[in-house]
Amino acid sequence: MARMPAAEVDVTLELVARLLVAQHPDLAGHPISIAAHGWDNVMARLGDDLAVRVPRREMAAVLVEHEQLVLPRLAPRLPVAVPVPVRVGRPTEFYPWSWSVVPWLPGEPAFRQQSADRDRWAADLADTLAALHTPADGDAPRNPVRGEPLAERADITRARIDSADPTGRLRARYDADAAAPRHPGRALWVHGDPHPLNMLSDATGLRALIDFGDVTAGDPATDLATAWLTFTPVGRAAFIARYTAAAGTDVAVDEALWARARAWAARITSALLTGSDDHPELAALGRFAREQVLADG
CATH class of the missing domain: 3.30.200.20 (Phosphorylase Kinase; domain 1)
Structure with a gap:
């Protein structure tokens, strides 16, 4: 286990x-x-x-x-x-x-909402991350597993992905996306772990973003993995469109950014699937995220 x-x-x-x-x-x-x-x-x-x-x-x-x-x-x-x-x-x-x-912030962990209900506030989360993704201060915490180039820890990631999905489909998706060019320009503030158990929501929408322990400076694609961790294809499309419109000039919003984001989603998915047998919600999140990453082909 x-x-x-x-x-x-x-x-x-x-x-x-x-x-x-x-x-x-x-x-x-x-x-x-x-x-x-x-x-x-x-x-x-x-x-x-x-x-x-x-x-x-x-x-x-x-x-x-x-x-x-x-x-x-x-x-x-x-x-x-x-x-x-x-x-x-x-x-x-x-x-x-x-x-x-x-x-004590209002709302419940967002993963407990139906995925279609989360989709309704995809644009709000995109606005939140766009506001966060600005040049980081010089004393920003260093995080060896978030915000870094995907080439770092690649062997560990691939081994974990192979364990999480023996079909090889998740590995193929990851390998294709991880080959995208690195984040250019300055290191930006990155939350590091914005999955839907680290967000609070209710019937009115997104209420809070919590658990900033992994906060660091680096590639915003790490955070944008949430498009696959949190939303269905409907919400994901709304999230991508809104972030593209809202991102600041320090973010290079291009095909490579979203490829890296999906690679990060596969990487985080593998961690959830191989380390959460005794945490049912994290395990369920891993299964949901794997489905979303593979839904993109």
Whole structure:
């Protein structure tokens, strides 16, 4: 069985409460409940308006610090809500890493919507990513697995794709798309992981883009993979058309960009399919994304 990474620290309600008492005692009296267990973090709801984001493994602690660094800068330029930390937590003698208190944002994980309902807000997500994809600051976090040229880690990617789809169709699609020219020009801000479990939506549309732990500087095609991770062909066409119209001059919107984006979708799909047997929603997302990538021929 392909499983999510094991927790290196058991993040319990008792641990969250202890952290709050130690560092933010004015918040410690609010009700706490576990809201989600992710690959990297546990999210605990704190009262009605806040959440506590606590890493469950060391690698994620660095990602939380990246969010603390960049989200205050990025939030004002984005047309949807993002979880800008309202309090910062630091290591203690009983917990080794950084953590955050963030707003509790409206909506549910978008993957829980029907795909046709997600298609209705494809243009809104395109506008959000176009607003994000601007030249990155010099201190943008480095991420070795997002925003990079597709040639990096290519052997690992191909092996994982072969495992995820023994028919060879996904590998053929990836190989053709990964041969596209590299991203030209300056490194741009990249969310790094905008799949529909990292978005919040409701009947009114897209409400928030969350989980910026993979934020980095590099190729915006990494984010544009969401066209295949989130939407059906109908929504994908709307997303591509709107992003093409909305992207800034620092983005080279051409056939190569969308080929790289689809290659990134295949790459992310393979990770979902080979590492999520114990996370049903991530596994289902992987199956959906594989179907969408292969639907393009």
